[in-house]
Amino acid sequence: MKNSPLLLAAQQPALAGSLAAGFILSAALLWLITGSAVTAVAFLAALAVFVVAGFAISSLRAPADAGGFTAPDWSVTVAAIEQPGIAIAITDRANRLACASQLYADWFGIDFAPPGLPLDRPGLEKLSRAAREAWRDGRAEADSLSSEDGASRWKATAERAGRGDDFLVWRFEALVEEDMSATMAARLAGPFGKLLSRAGIEAALVGADGAIRAVAQGFAERASGDPAATMAGQDFVAQLRSDERDRIFFSRDGRRGSPQTLIQVPLADPASPQPKGADEGPSLMLLIDSGVGIGGGWDGAGQASTPQLEALLGALPLGLAMTDRDGRFLFANNAFLRAIDQEKDGLPQFPSDLVVREDKAVLADAVRRFGRGSGSSGDMAVRLRSAADEPVSLGLAGVRGLGEASVLLSLADSTEETRLKRQVAQATKMQAVGQLAGGVAHDFNNVLTAIIGYCDLMLLRHTPGDSDYDDIQQIRANSNRAASLTRQLLAFSRQQTLRPEVLQLPDVVSEVSQLLKRLMGEKIAFTVRHDRDLGMVRADPQQLEQVIVNLAVNARDAIHSRGDGTGKLTLSTRRISAPEIRKMGSDILPPADYTMLIVQDDGSGVPADKIGKIFEPFFTTKEQGKGTGLGLSTVYGIVKQSGGFIFCDNVEGPGGKPAGARFTVYLPVYHGDMPQPAKQVAEAPASEWSGGGRLLLVEDEDMVRAVAERALTRAGYQVTTAADGEEGLAEIANGGAFDLVVSDVVMPGMDGPAMAREIRRLKPAMPILFMSGYAEEQLRRDIDIENMFFIPKPFSVAEIGQKVGDVMAACKK
CATH class of the missing domain: 3.30.450.20 (PAS domain)
Incomplete structure (x- = not known):
């Protein structure tokens, strides 16, 4: 406060007197020293001028200087920040x-x-x-x-x-916690309580001791006859009574009143810790007239309205059923019967008859609890006998005021949803199994390539008649048989190499008809029917022949499984248009024009629990040793890789029993001209190449690399090997002069296609021969360049030598 304006103002008179006395004393001393009065007077005049000028300048700067020396005045701020709360x-x-x-x-x-x-x-x-x-x-x-x-x-x-x-x-x-009890009491006494009463709901606030704290006007009028009565302190239970069937009434109404549904709502903060018991705090008691929402009261004579209730529930899409107090079914609507798969057999006596044995006791206890307890609702997971592997949610609600009916059961009709879930799960499983099968086949092809290659090298040193010649031939024959199994796995996984052509399906059927007649035998009547104006399809004819043969053999075995071996096999083709597909309402078939191939027999059919698994690899319904389980999986893979769809269903005979199986293949109709072949897709013409050459062999499998190196070296080529893509690229980058690169496709680190792209940056004209167990189409989706060739695994010593010679001859032209 030393610089405040108030302090400076108080000090100004004393300061002026001191200055005047000082000036006079100074002038007197100057007069005594100089002895000149004129000098002293001149001194005083000069001082006076300076003092007057100083005060003038000070008065001009006073506002600015005062602001610099004035301390903040917080009193105004304090008055401004005073706010309630x-x-x-x-x-x-x-x-x-x-x-x-x-x-x-x-x-x-x-x-x-x-x-x-x-x-x-x-x-x-x-x-x-x-x-x-x-x-x-x-x-x-x-x-x-x-x-x-x-x-x-x-x-x-x-x-x-x-x-x-x-x-x-x-x-x-x-932060003040809201007193929910006081707030609710005020609301009940106001418009909110009147609104509840107008809707047929009477409300009262009851303490933990059972005493009434506040009521709505409607409750007061129903309980005491006076809508203005507060009823505070009275016993809540005394305002009600119950009959022999546990129905609740207002005591004042007697039997003349309608039954009430009592709902207790504890007024506890959900975020705060719950009390030890339900009766430790106040509760909101709601009494709902039984006539609310169904158009009338339900008392002992209310059963006359049951047909109207059944008609109402029957029109709802949700599955609903009603039971009595003992848990016996009274009625159920059609949606409930569909959901439990009981449309033909009708409704059983008890709800527990619908579920599996493990869930019977739990469901019966739940129905009994909801039927005899207070009006409430809940749900539980149960497994129906009709679909024991898929739990469903069953809703239960205790109902009061509906005569003998006491429990309402609800169950959504999920038949269509369950079917779609099964189809999605089946498609997902088939895709996963296909990926697994493709990977197994690829790795197995590497092993077979080495086995077949070493057998060929050993046969070059042995001649017929040697002691080991027959054993080596047997090993090679079994290896070729294993190779055919891997081709079936690749077909199922849709990773085999196809040679699609635009063709007519009847032409393919006619090619295999004679073979099928021999396969069927004399006891099976074989019939072929063709529709007119069939659309062209684009597929591999050899693979389609395999599809037809596999389906026919499967039908023959199904006919023989009946016992006498006599039967009938029908092979037919049909055309189906996009509008017909739309009418079918299929969730799988997209609307388009299709050419259908139908193979139908009158055998034993497919069991219902196995019809969804028949296309899985290694799954078979035949006896042990009579099937590999790859026939139908191969059919499935070929059809899907050709862009088509295949379905299987049983043909119903007398009495609804299976009278055979029917396989339906949908192949999309090809619209347009024959597509031009891909670059270098056509096989190079066979030639006897004897010019030799330098080859770079890139293969990560040691045994395959060793076999291929020996085979190509014996064929007269200079072979340089690399264990992966990085080594192969390094050989080219370091100035290696090669006529051809022979490479695997899938390798750790840099794979074959990535290496090929880098090599083409260094040497754009370098021809590349890929060898792989996967499909050529899959490879060409990754890389499609000039002078790229393909040989599938497994291959023999002669095949790899012949293929390299053909590629060398084609590139030298």
């Missing part, structure tokens, strides 16, 4: 309290400044974090701040303020 404090950058409202002083005292307030440790951490964020970002909040004793809780906000943002303005608001 909000405590405000202002702190500087050193977290010192500059100003605070009276409410802040009452809550925290003026000896504490944010964030150092008397709070618990979590609150202090939140407030400190908020201070840092406010200085950094300009604003911050801190919620749920508790005092050290936990009796008070606040919410705080902090904002930067001041000309240089040198202050923080803190605002604190007390």
Whole structure:
């Protein structure tokens, strides 16, 4: 306060007197020293001029100088920050309290400044974090701040303020938990209570001791006859009564009134810890007239309205059923019967008869509990006998005021949803199994390539008649048989090499008809029927022949399984248009024009529990040793790789029993011209290449690389080997001169296609021969360049030598 304007004003008279006395004393001393009065007078005049000029300049600068020396006047700020219910404090950058409202002083005292307030440790951490964020970002909040004793809780906000943002303005608001009981009592006495009564719901607030605290006007009128009665303190139970069937009535109404459904709503904060018992706090009691929502009261004579209720429930799409107090079914709508698969057999006596044995006791106990307890609802997971592997959610609701009916069961009709789920699960499983089969076949082809190659090399050193010649031939024959199995796996996984052509399906059928007649034998009548104006399809004719043969052999075995071996096999082709597909309403077949191939027999059919698995590899219904389980899986893979669809169903005979199986193949009709062959897809013409050459052989499998190297070396080529793509690329980059690169496709690190792209950057004209167990189409989707050739695994020594010779001859032209 030493520089305040009030202090300076008080000191000005004394200061002026002191200055005048000093000036006179100075003039007297000057007169005595100089002895000249004129000099002394001139001195005083000069001093007077300077003093007057100084006061003039001081008066001009007084406002500016006064502002520089005046301390902040916080009294105005204090008056401005006084707000009801909000405590405000202002702190500087050193977290010192500059100003605070009276409410802040009452809550925290003026000896504490944010964030150092008397709070618990979590609150202090939140407030400190908020201070840092406010200085950094300009604003911050801190919620749920508790005092050290936990009796008070606040919410705080902090904002930067001041000309240089040198202050923080803190605002604190007390968090007061709402008294739900008092709030509900006030609402019941107001328009909210009248609204409930108008809707047929009477409400009362009841304490833990059973005494009424507040009621709606409608409840007061029903219970006492006076809508203005408060009824506070009266026993809630005394206002009601129940009959021998546990139906609830208002005591004042007697039997003349309608039954009520009682619902208890505990008024407890869901976020706070729950009390030990349900009766430890106040509750909202709702009494709902049984006539609400169904158009009339239900008493002992209310059973006359049951047909109307059944008609109403029967029109709903949700499966609904009603039971009596003992759990016996009274009725069920059609949706419920469809959901439990009982449309033909009808409704059983008890709900427990619908579920598997393990769920019977649990369901019966639940129905009994809902039937005899208070009106409530819930749901439980059960397994129906008709679909024991798929749990369903069964809803249960205790109903009051409906005569003998006491439990309402609800069950959604999920037949269509279940069917779609099974189809999606089956498609997903088939895709996963296909990927697994393709990977196994690829790795197995590497092993077979080595076995067949070494057998060929050994046969070059042995002649017929040697002791080991027959054994080597037997090993080679079994290896070729294993190779045919891998081709079937590749067909199922849709990774085999196809040579598609635009063709007519009857032409393919005619090619194999004679073979099929021999396969069927004399006891099976073989019939072929063709529709007119069939559309062209694009597929591999050899693979389609395999499809027809496999389906026919499968039908023959099904006919023989009946016992006498006599039967009938029908092979037919049909055309089906896109509008017909739309009428079918299939979720799998996209609308398009198709040419159908139907293979139908009158054998034993396919068991219903196995019809969804017949296309899986290694799954067979035949006796052990009579089938590999790859026939139908191969058919499935070929059809899907050709862009088609295949379905199997049983033909119903007399009495609904299976009278054979029917396989239907849908192949999309090809519209357009014959597509041009892909680059270098056509096989190079066979030639006797004898010019030799330098080859780079890239293969990560040691045994395959060794066999191929020996085979190509014997054929007269200079072979340089590499164990992976990086080594192969390094050979080219280091100046290696090669006529052809022979490479595997799938390798660790850099694979074959990636290596080929890098090689083509260095040597654009370098021919590349890929060898792989996967399909050529899959390879060409990854890389399609000039002078690229393909040989499938497994191959023999002669085949790899012949293929390299053909490629060398084609590239030299």
